[in-house]
Amino acid sequence: MSVIEAYIGDLDARLRGPSSAKTDLLTEARDGLADAAEAYREGGIDEAEAERRAVADFGPASVIAREYQAELALRGDIGTLWKVIVGVPLIQAGWELARIWTYGDWSRSGKPNPEWYTAVIELFGVLVLVPAVIGAVSLFGARRLGRRLDSVSLGRVTRWTVAAAAGTNLLALLLLTVSTTVLDPSRMNVSLVCNIVALGWVAFSFWLLSPAFRPRPALAA
Amino acid sequence: MKADSLRGHLDALLLAVLDGRKLHGYAIIEALQLRSDGALDLPTGTVYPALRRLERAGFLASEWDVVSGRKRRTYKLTRSGQKALAAERAEWQEFTTVIGGVLGGSTA
Numbered sequence: 001m002s003v004i005e006a007y008i009g010d011l012d013a014r015l016r017g018p019s020s021a022k023t024d025l026l027t028e029a030r031d032g033l034a035d036a037a038e039a040y041r042e043g044g045i046d047e048a049e050a051e052r053r054a055v056a057d058f059g060p061a062s063v064i065a066r067e068y069q070a071e072l073a074l075r076g077d078i079g080t081l082w083k084v085i086v087g088v089p090l091i092q093a094g095w096e097l098a099r100i101w102t103y104g105d106w107s108r109s110g111k112p113n114p115e116w117y118t119a120v121i122e123l124f125g126v127l128v129l130v131p132a133v134i135g136a137v138s139l140f141g142a143r144r145l146g147r148r149l150d151s152v153s154l155g156r157v158t159r160w161t162v163a164a165a166a167g168t169n170l171l172a173l174l175l176l177t178v179s180t181t182v183l184d185p186s187r188m189n190v191s192l193v194c195n196i197v198a199l200g201w202v203a204f205s206f207w208l209l210s211p212a213f214r215p216r217p218a219l220a221a
Numbered sequence: 222m223k224a225d226s227l228r229g230h231l232d233a234l235l236l237a238v239l240d241g242r243k244l245h246g247y248a249i250i251e252a253l254q255l256r257s258d259g260a261l262d263l264p265t266g267t268v269y270p271a272l273r274r275l276e277r278a279g280f281l282a283s284e285w286d287v288v289s290g291r292k293r294r295t296y297k298l299t300r301s302g303q304k305a306l307a308a309e310r311a312e313w314q315e316f317t318t319v320i321g322g323v324l325g326g327s328t329a
Contacts, residue, residue, distance in 0.1 A: 028246055028269055028294050035247035036265065059264025067270040146278035151270065
């Protein structure tokens with residue numbers, strides 16, 4: 001294995017994050033190292049020494065990996081924010097469509113809602129919009145703050161907003177589920193399709209929240 | 222000049238190097254070294270994440286291009302990047318004028 005490939009392999013082993021973004025960053029690093037080695041070779045240095053010098057100029061993998069990791073972690077969080085913005089409203093709309101298609105109008109149950117449950121449904125309607133709003137504001141903010149903050153500090157801010165958006169989504173689901181169960185457990189069983197979508201929604205919510213609590217490799221100071 | 226002294230200025234230096242042209246990563250590093258007569262001593266590996274950060278901030282745009290027969294990611298300034306560079310230059314001018322006035326040697 002060449003010196004450059006060994007170095008890229010070392011860097012690869014140290015990085016955690018979305019695979020496409022990681023491949024993109026490592027491809028560019030490999031290209032840069034190949035260019036640097038080529039420049040040394042053109043200066044009359046043999047291939048092995050040219051690669052060794054190119055790698056030495058690039059910096060120790062332990063140090064460089066921190067810079068790359070900060071960027072990669074941030075990209076992962078930005079990807080999660082997009083999933084919140086697009087995914088949550090899509091699942092919600094999917095559940096409503098499934099309900100209309102398989103169950104019909106709520107009044108069909110013939111059971112009037114108590115006042116407190118109507119208030120819960122209204123609160124749920126607001127809470128379920130909050131994650132998408134947090135996500136959109138965070139994405140805009142990340143772009144603006146990225147002009148003032150380094151990747152590490154921005155990553156901390158973004159990680160909190162991901163947790164807030166995903167947490168609010170889960171809280172909304174929990175509120176509706178607990179309230180409906182307390183009122184009348186049979187209402188949880190709207191239809192098979194609705195139940196499948198609802199379970200998917202819960203799984204998606206936990207999946208969104210999981211990156212916020214996943215330990216991450218040490219970042220650059 | 223060591224990497225620590227450059228850390229706060231790297232973004233501005235990268236924007237300046239890309240002013241009016243489109244370059245790939247290694248060409249940017251070469252341009253930095255050329256313009257500084259080799260005085261800029263920073264690990265070249267730090268330049269690539271910095272370019273991505275500037276792109277994320279909207280100051281740079283990048284794309285994969287074929288340069289000298291090889292596929293490379295090339296970068297160019299956006300309109301926001303041009304404004305940011307102009308602001309950095311004005312700020313630097315003011316800074317050097319003020320500090321130069323104090324350190325410049327006059328005892329008045």
